[in-house]
Each structure stands twice: as C-alpha cells, then as structure tokens.
Amino acid sequence: MSLPAISGGRRGIDMSLVAGMGVMQAILMIINAFATRDLFLALHTSSPLPVMDLATLVLAALAIAALQALARVRAEAIGQSYNLELRQRLFEAIAGMPTEQRDGRRLGGLSLRFVGDLSAARGWVGLGITRLLSGVIVLPMAGLCLWWLNPLLALAGGIPILLAVAVSLAMGSALNRLHHNLRRRRAGVAIAAMERISIARELALMNRLPRELSYLERKGSRSADDAVQRVHRVALLRAVPNASLGISAAAILWIAAQVGIPVAEAAAALSVLAVLVLPLKEFVGVWDRYNGWRIARRKCQRLLAEASVVPRPRRQRRAVGIDLDNISVGGVSLNLTIRPGQCVRIVARDGDQAGMLVEAIALRRCCDTGTIRFSSNELPAILYVCDTPTVLRGSLRRALTLAAAARPGDERLREVAVGCGLGELLKRLGGLDGRLAEQGRNLLPGERMRLSVVQALVARPDIIVINSRLWPGLADGQALLELLVATGATLVHTLPEGIDAGNSHVLVVQASDREWSIQPSAPQEEVLRTDTQ
Known part of the structure; x- marks a missing residue:
C-alpha cells in the first residue's frame, strides 16, 4: 500500500x-x-x-x-x-x-x-x-x-x-x-x-x-x-x-x-x-x-x-467450512477440518491458549505457522462473540445492528434483545434510541457480552466464533448458545462442556505433549489421538 x-x-x-x-x-x-x-x-x-x-x-x-x-x-x-x-x-x-x-x-x-x-x-x-x-x-x-x-x-x-x-x-x-x-x-x-x-x-x-x-x-x-x-x-x-x-x-x-x-x-x-x-x-x-x-x-x-490486505468479507448466506491446516497459535498446534454447519468446542491446556486459537479462526490474530482456509471461494462473514464487542458511540439500535447487512425492524430487534437478556438495558437507556458511550463504556460487562450475542443473531453470519470468560457465569448461558446454534452457522467456541450440553459435534484437546486431531463427520464422534514430537 x-x-x-x-x-x-x-x-x-x-x-x-x-x-x-x-x-x-x-x-x-x-x-x-x-x-x-x-x-x-x-x-x-x-x-x-x-x-x-x-x-x-x-x-x-x-x-x-x-x-x-x-x-x-x-x-x-x-x-x-x-x-x-x-x-x-x-x-x-x-x-x-x-x-x-x-x-x-x-x-x-x-x-x-x-x-x-x-x-x-x-x-x-x-x-x-x-x-x-x-x-x-x-x-x-x-x-x-x-x-x-x-x-x-x-x-x-x-x-x-x-x-x-x-x-x-x-x-x-x-x-x-x-x-x-x-x-x-x-x-x-x-x-x-x-x-x-x-x-x-x-x-x-x-x-x-x-x-x-x-x-x-x-x-x-x-x-x-x-x-x-x-x-x-x-x-x-x-x-x-x-x-x-x-x-x-x-x-x-x-x-x-x-x-x-x-x-x-x-x-x-x-x-x-x-x-x-x-x-x-x-x-x-x-x-x-x-x-x-x-x-x-x-x-x-x-x-x-x-499493512496487510484489508479483509473484505462477503456473506455467503450459508454455513461455511473451516480447514485448519497444521496451524500453531500460542503453543497450540491443530490440524482440523470443520464441516459447514458443525459446532466445535475447543479445549486447550489453559483458557488463554484456547482463546488465542479461536481468535485466529476469527481472523483477529495471525497464526505462528500453518494456514486457515474456508470452503467458500470468498472470505465469509465471521462474527466474533466476546466480552468486549465492537461498539461505536451512538444509539443502542446502531450497536445491535452494527454487523447486519440489512437492519431489522424495531419490534423484531427489541424482541431479539429481550430474548438475550437485554430487557433491563432497554429500560435503563430508554429504548433503542438510548445512547451508548465509546466502546460501550456505560454498559455492564454482562450487557456487553449479551449485546455481542444479539449482533450475531441479527447479522446471521456464515461462521460464529465464541470466546467469552463471562459466559459460564450466566444463568441462561446454555439457552444463548442454543440460539446461536439454531442460526445454522458454523460455530466454534471455548465454552465449558456443561454449557455446551451436547451441542458440539467435536471435542478437540491439546495436551502438553500430544496433539489430538480428528476429521469430524458426526456428533459425539470418537476422538483419535496422534503423537507429536
């Protein structure tokens, strides 16, 4: 450039x-x-x-x-x-x-x-x-x-x-x-x-x-x-x-x-x-x-x-597969193919390693080695659900629909927000016209995370990546995950098994001296182990 x-x-x-x-x-x-x-x-x-x-x-x-x-x-x-x-x-x-x-x-x-x-x-x-x-x-x-x-x-x-x-x-x-x-x-x-x-x-x-x-x-x-x-x-x-x-x-x-x-x-x-x-x-x-x-x-x-090439994602209107070709991020090595529409739970030696791995899948971080490919010819729409979502100063309506190609009506948007636990926020701010500060600083931590979920539901991306430390403490964490699974998008997350409740098709584990790698095809598939040096 x-x-x-x-x-x-x-x-x-x-x-x-x-x-x-x-x-x-x-x-x-x-x-x-x-x-x-x-x-x-x-x-x-x-x-x-x-x-x-x-x-x-x-x-x-x-x-x-x-x-x-x-x-x-x-x-x-x-x-x-x-x-x-x-x-x-x-x-x-x-x-x-x-x-x-x-x-x-x-x-x-x-x-x-x-x-x-x-x-x-x-x-x-x-x-x-x-x-x-x-x-x-x-x-x-x-x-x-x-x-x-x-x-x-x-x-x-x-x-x-x-x-x-x-x-x-x-x-x-x-x-x-x-x-x-x-x-x-x-x-x-x-x-x-x-x-x-x-x-x-x-x-x-x-x-x-x-x-x-x-x-x-x-x-x-x-x-x-x-x-x-x-x-x-x-x-x-x-x-x-x-x-x-x-x-x-x-x-x-x-x-x-x-x-x-x-x-x-x-x-x-x-x-x-x-x-x-x-x-x-x-x-x-x-x-x-x-x-x-x-x-x-x-x-x-x-x-x-x-500068690198500016990403230009384009929504494919369908789930997109992910091919992790011998990638290594933060000491975590992985070789995995995720088929379109599958839900994958990533577990590593510690939460930070798993978080860095899903950040790489969401294109928020570069891989140390290896390549991430998608089954679509173009870069698909990927939405990263986290504790610090992307929020610009302005109305709550704008923040909720920031990633949406077409903004839904206010009634539908309010319904989705209430369904994700943002009813109290709507009351406190005075509705969708309520103003948010820069980076959502006037929101509570849990509200920011729930806002990120609403962004994913409204945007309906091809791939959803979840990386949240607050999610396990939510009483309705499992219900929120099921809402995202119901979108049909390919989903990768680092949530605990208790919240996952059998939604994930695959469990990937990175041990201290071994790499666990599988090619998923069905729910609850047996995990195969491959030794690494």
Whole structure:
C-alpha cells in the first residue's frame, strides 16, 4: 500500500489553476509598476495624470485581491482533497493489521497519523506545491522585467537579493532537523498524555498524579523549546528577504541619483523589486511546509508498509467450512477440518491458549505457522462473540445492528434483545434510541457480552466464533448458545462442556505433549489421538 498520488484526481488541474492565478497576480503587479512609472513621469513633468494608468492601478488592485482569495480557497480544497484520500488509506492500513499487531502500537501514535501528519500533508499539497509552482515562474519574469526597465538598476537591486538567497539557503538547511525534533517530542507528549487520560482518576487515587504531571510537564517544556526554535528560524528566514528589499531599494535610489536615471524609472524599478522579493518570502513557507511533510510522509509510509490486505468479507448466506491446516497459535498446534454447519468446542491446556486459537479462526490474530482456509471461494462473514464487542458511540439500535447487512425492524430487534437478556438495558437507556458511550463504556460487562450475542443473531453470519470468560457465569448461558446454534452457522467456541450440553459435534484437546486431531463427520464422534514430537 502506498501514499495517494499528489496530483491524482482533479488535484493536478486545480494545482495548475492556483499556480496560474499566482502568475496572473505577478503580471498584474508588473503592469502596475509600468502604470506607476507613467504616473510619476506625468507628475514630474506637471502633465495631467493619465486616466488609463489611474484606472489600471485601481482595477489591477481589485483583480489581485480577487485572485488571492480564489487561489487561497482552491489551495485549501486541494489540501483537503488529499487529506481525505490519505485518511482513508491510513485507516485501511490500520484495518488490515491483525489485532495483536495493532495492540502492539501505541494508540496515541496511531492517532497522530490522523492529526499532525494530515495537517502537514494539507499544508504541503495545498499551500506548498502551488506556491512553489507559481514562484518559479514569477521570479524569472520579475527579474527579466527589472532588467528590461534598466539593466543598471537591475544589477543594483539584484545583488543584495542574490546575497539574501545565499544566506537563506545556508540558514534553511537546519529546518529539517528542527522539524524532526519538534514532531518527535510533540508525539511523545501526545502519546504519553493519551495513555494517561483514560486512567487519570486511577492515577490520582494511587497518589501518582503529581509525579505523572511532572513527567508530562518536562516532556512538554522540551517540546515547547523545540517549537520556539523552529519559529525563530522561520522568522529569521522570512526577515532576510525583507531586509534585502530595503537594501536593494536604497541601492536603486542611490544609483539613480548618481547616474541621473529618471525618477519614473526608479519608481517602476522599486515596484518590480517588490514583485521580485514576493516569491522569495513565499519560498520560506514552502520550505517550512516541505520539511514538515517529509517527516509526516516517512511515518505514513512506514505504517502503510506494515499493512496487510484489508479483509473484505462477503456473506455467503450459508454455513461455511473451516480447514485448519497444521496451524500453531500460542503453543497450540491443530490440524482440523470443520464441516459447514458443525459446532466445535475447543479445549486447550489453559483458557488463554484456547482463546488465542479461536481468535485466529476469527481472523483477529495471525497464526505462528500453518494456514486457515474456508470452503467458500470468498472470505465469509465471521462474527466474533466476546466480552468486549465492537461498539461505536451512538444509539443502542446502531450497536445491535452494527454487523447486519440489512437492519431489522424495531419490534423484531427489541424482541431479539429481550430474548438475550437485554430487557433491563432497554429500560435503563430508554429504548433503542438510548445512547451508548465509546466502546460501550456505560454498559455492564454482562450487557456487553449479551449485546455481542444479539449482533450475531441479527447479522446471521456464515461462521460464529465464541470466546467469552463471562459466559459460564450466566444463568441462561446454555439457552444463548442454543440460539446461536439454531442460526445454522458454523460455530466454534471455548465454552465449558456443561454449557455446551451436547451441542458440539467435536471435542478437540491439546495436551502438553500430544496433539489430538480428528476429521469430524458426526456428533459425539470418537476422538483419535496422534503423537507429536
């Protein structure tokens, strides 16, 4: 997976338009310079002021203002367009990560890809590239115009500007290092703060809050110092063209006085000189944005390079078989074929091993070795029933139907929810329109697990995988399992034998030194044993 093309879609055309608007502004400024020369000439000779030149000054100023506004709006649209595509690409990369790989990364670090990096991308694509394109056209145009006005004045004004360019190049080389330090330390502050936000009260109760605040303050002060250094360097770079403009203007006036160049030509040269310096000031911002984008691009590319293929499940509307081909997960080895519609109970040396195995079957975890295949040609719809189901902030209705291809009516949904023991939750929240917090934090643990069961019943997937530690403590645990068995989906679970109550076709046991493996075909089939080394 790679970064989106900067000129993809309409962005290339819009960039050309914005750059063209910048060139048009420069042309209008140069026209103003010549109009200024004619007006100064008329004033010097006590002649009537040319009406056309006065009108040119007014109309050109209005046109420049309009072009500036239009260019800024289009540049923002370009940056937002790229941000939208990059955000989608990054989210797909995260969605393609196995659960354990995603959990191995800090949430704050992943979040920064959607905040700081996108801001840097928008600045470079929207304001950096467009101003760079217009600047490389305007700069030689203004230089040629100044030379055409008067070569001597062009030399007098151009030498300080060339020196300013050399100074800027020398000073600007440090911006990349400053951006790197700033973004690294800002990321550290954001990651550390986000890690502590969810447990802030717990830290206070442990009397850790003063120490943690001191830690965040130290990191924040270093980040603030880096930010000041970067702004200081950018401010110096912006000041160099302004200083060179004053020196060049003084040089032009001194040469004009020494050689006897007409005042009108000197005034026009000063106007063109302002146009010449304008791209140099813009280039400072361009270079600053580019260095910020370089850091962000490197981090985004690293994330995209780690991404796997995004799963695209498609409901088969029938039970799907599972072929576990010599897989190994967390020390558990298994070679098993589960036929469509069968119910299989997995038992391992401990619950954690069994849990990791069913997580792999549900595609929440990668296998250490081996391959998991399905009898369908496409990836089937798999629903993972667990104690922490997938819940987005919003209505209870939305949470219950999150995995459903078609949302059932409210009466049917309420009936299923009550049948799974969520009647009290419906009353407490005020019905299906009741609001759930992020990740269902305002739900009780048992309610979250029951909500996961409702999701499976409503979605009617091809495969259902159950991995719950709360289920054995439910009084109606066996009834809930029978509801899922009745869907006809292939079912794999880690529930105790007492809850299973003969629903499972196969029992698979992983001993400490042996692998128990069978090819199931009928309920209560005899278990065959195969020694492993």
